[in-house]
Amino acid sequence: MATSMTRTFGALRNVTYSSLKNAEFPRDVRHPGPLFLPVRTKKRYFIPPAVGLKGKKEENPEIKGRAAGIVFRQQYLERPINIACSAGVFDPYIPPEGDARVSALSKEGLKQRTEQIRQSAASQLAIRKIKEHDSQFSTKTFAEQAQEIFIEAHNALIHFNRERLHSLVTERCYPEMTRGNRYKTIRWKFMESLEAPRVVHARCPDMVTKGNLYGQVTVRMHSKQTLAIYDRFGRLMLGSEEQPKDVLEYLVIERHLINPYSRWRLHGKIVPSWAPPKDPVIMTVAIPGPELKPWEEFDALNYEVPKPAAVQWNNYRA
Amino acid sequence: MAAAAMTGRGVALIRNIAGSLHSRLQILGGASQQLSCLHTSVSLDSKHWEKSNRKVYPPQLPEEPRRPAEVYHSRRQIKYSKDKMWYLAKMIRGMSIDEAIAQLEFNDKKGAKIMKEVLLEAQEMAVKNHNVEYKSNLYVAESFSGKGKYLKRIRYHGRGMFGIMDRVYCHYFVKLVEGVPPKPEQSTSFDQAKEYVQGLRNRTIIHSL
Numbered sequence: 001m002a003t004s005m006t007r008t009f010g011a012l013r014n015v016t017y018s019s020l021k022n023a024e025f026p027r028d029v030r031h032p033g034p035l036f037l038p039v040r041t042k043k044r045y046f047i048p049p050a051v052g053l054k055g056k057k058e059e060n061p062e063i064k065g066r067a068a069g070i071v072f073r074q075q076y077l078e079r080p081i082n083i084a085c086s087a088g089v090f091d092p093y094i095p096p097e098g099d100a101r102v103s104a105l106s107k108e109g110l111k112q113r114t115e116q117i118r119q120s121a122a123s124q125l126a127i128r129k130i131k132e133h134d135s136q137f138s139t140k141t142f143a144e145q146a147q148e149i150f151i152e153a154h155n156a157l158i159h160f161n162r163e164r165l166h167s168l169v170t171e172r173c174y175p176e177m178t179r180g181n182r183y184k185t186i187r188w189k190f191m192e193s194l195e196a197p198r199v200v201h202a203r204c205p206d207m208v209t210k211g212n213l214y215g216q217v218t219v220r221m222h223s224k225q226t227l228a229i230y231d232r233f234g235r236l237m238l239g240s241e242e243q244p245k246d247v248l249e250y251l252v253i254e255r256h257l258i259n260p261y262s263r264w265r266l267h268g269k270i271v272p273s274w275a276p277p278k279d280p281v282i283m284t285v286a287i288p289g290p291e292l293k294p295w296e297e298f299d300a301l302n303y304e305v306p307k308p309a310a311v312q313w314n315n316y317r318a
Numbered sequence: 319m320a321a322a323a324m325t326g327r328g329v330a331l332i333r334n335i336a337g338s339l340h341s342r343l344q345i346l347g348g349a350s351q352q353l354s355c356l357h358t359s360v361s362l363d364s365k366h367w368e369k370s371n372r373k374v375y376p377p378q379l380p381e382e383p384r385r386p387a388e389v390y391h392s393r394r395q396i397k398y399s400k401d402k403m404w405y406l407a408k409m410i411r412g413m414s415i416d417e418a419i420a421q422l423e424f425n426d427k428k429g430a431k432i433m434k435e436v437l438l439e440a441q442e443m444a445v446k447n448h449n450v451e452y453k454s455n456l457y458v459a460e461s462f463s464g465k466g467k468y469l470k471r472i473r474y475h476g477r478g479m480f481g482i483m484d485r486v487y488c489h490y491f492v493k494l495v496e497g498v499p500p501k502p503e504q505s506t507s508f509d510q511a512k513e514y515v516q517g518l519r520n521r522t523i524i525h526s527l
Contacts, residue, residue, distance in 0.1 A: 183447075185377050230377040231449040233385045283451050 084259070085170035085267060086207055086214045089252050091122075092314045093201035093218040095272040100195075100222055100248040126202040130215045133257040143197035145264065146219040146253050151190050153177075153266050158186050170254055170267045176315070183232045191224035191244045200250070204257070213257040216267060221249045238281055271313040367392045367491050371448075387450050387496040388459070391440035392489060395466045396432055400488035403429045403463035407490065414499045415441055415456040433490060440494050450496050457499035464489040 065072070130137050153168040157177055169177060201218035225247050227239040239245075254267035287305060289298060360366055370390040378385060396403070406429050410418040415437060422434040437458075444450040466487030473483040505513075 183372065183374050185374065187377070228377075232374055233387050233449075234375040234378040235384055235387075235449070236377075237449060283449065 083207070084256055084262065085172050085254055085265070086205060086216070087172060089268050089270065089314045090205040090216060091203050092252075092270055092312070093250060094312065095200075095220070095250055095270065097272075097274050099220075099272070100246075123202045126204040126215070129204045129213065130202065130217075130255075130257065133213065133215075134255070139199040142217065142264075143199050143219050146199075146217070146251060147193065147197045147221060147223075149253065149264060149266055150221070150251055154188050154190070157181075158188055167263065168265055170265045173265075173267055176268070184237070185230040185234070187226075187228045187230070187241055189226045189241075189244075191226065193221070193223045194246060195222040197221045211258065214254055215257045216252055216254045217264075218270065219251045219253060221247075221251060223247055223249075236282055239279065268315060273310040273312045365392075365394075387444065387448050389440055389444040389448050389450070389456075389494045390491075391436060391443060391494070392491040393432065393436045394489045395487045396429070396490060397486075398429045398432070398488055399486045400463045400465050402427070403433075403488050403490060406430055406433055407461040407463050410437075410458050411461050412499055412502065413458055414454070415458065415494060416454050418458050429490075433492075436490055436492060437494075440492055444494060444496075455496055455498075456494045457497065458492060459495040460491070460493040462491055464491065 062072075127137075127139065149168055153165060156165040156168060160181070165177075166174065198220050199217055200220045203216050204213055205216065206213050223246075224244045226241055226244045228236060228241040229238040231237045250270040250272070251266060252268045252270065253264050255264045256262040290303070292298060367390050370388075375385065406422070406425065406427060410421060410433070413421070419434055419437055422430040422437070441453050441456060444456060445453050450456065466489050468487060469485040471483045471485060473481040475481060
């Protein structure tokens, strides 16, 4: 608005001052402008030069720029990626059979405990390596810390706090935890811990380059939890809110040891091969039947539903 | 300067309102009465019907009756007339999904084939994504057609006259709800007569002595 006003009157002012050069003129007297001043024919639009030239192909603007004297920095077509977590669980811990079934006071239980106290040499080496990089690490305090990380991560998952969840859980674990949760409501409560959490396994693999160390520590947890998952319409899909369940879990916690600002984050879970089957979903699901040739008939009476193989799961990706 | 500042604040206000509205859409439940006074405009390119599938209800208490699942599905820019599509949409309103698919399969109209595909897609979506237990336990609650974006062409008449020809397109919308299809109320002629007489008897003269 303001610029256009000056433009209209600027032309007038130039003309008036030029006509009255020698005579003194008071500032407040307005002299009428000349008759043929082109004001209404003034161009007030802007057409970029490219509109009129359709067929003309311009030369490289880069060459023009260089000729004009503009110097461009060398453009790198690469982008640095920071890998803050490893791709999986290295050398996973194989939990002994009947871990939480046998009472600790019986003969077998005592044997198991003595075996577990003398951890394998590789774990001891790994713990020593971790202590080199993180001086405050100790197996006694770390187990409780791991349990706290677990509880906070799951609370962040329920209230779905993305930033907090990313700081408590590694990038590899995050999609596993959050897949399919978008239109569901999850209610989870940590009741109590039945046994004190314990560090059972540790490894220090290095990725890509030799010195790039990641510390992975497996923690065994036996606790009581309630889980209830509701679908989009608020109907219960899995579990129940009142009935708590005893849960024995092997959590893998990881940290990028080289990075001084890294934190211990939940990396994954180990599901042993002897784990009892999970509770069924509150829904009837159709299991695909066997592949039949055109002349065959389906024998419903003698058909056995194939059971999944009893394998240890270190990651949920099929 | 002042004008620029005012518009800036206004834009921020509008953005805040839009943000709060969006968050409110998530939690509907019993709060629909509060939102009925708000008029949110629907622009040309907003796909409102598809967004209805993102509504998440809060968990139900165990005493409450089980809420039936609702699945919204649509197909846009079908090369067919909306008026011709309306006849088929009206036909399957209120039918169970199996019945609707059967009727459309043996219907000779062009729109019937497309509608059948849409219904099958919606059924699959319901079972896979929306936790519907039995794929036959669905019925068509709402089904209607709408006008799509037409292409305009010239139709040449005699004597140098022309008309603008529309290449018609339509949208088709369907909402499937879990459960048994509701039976339409059928009243006998005697009942209707009784209601008519009762209506006549209920008449009064207002402001009378």
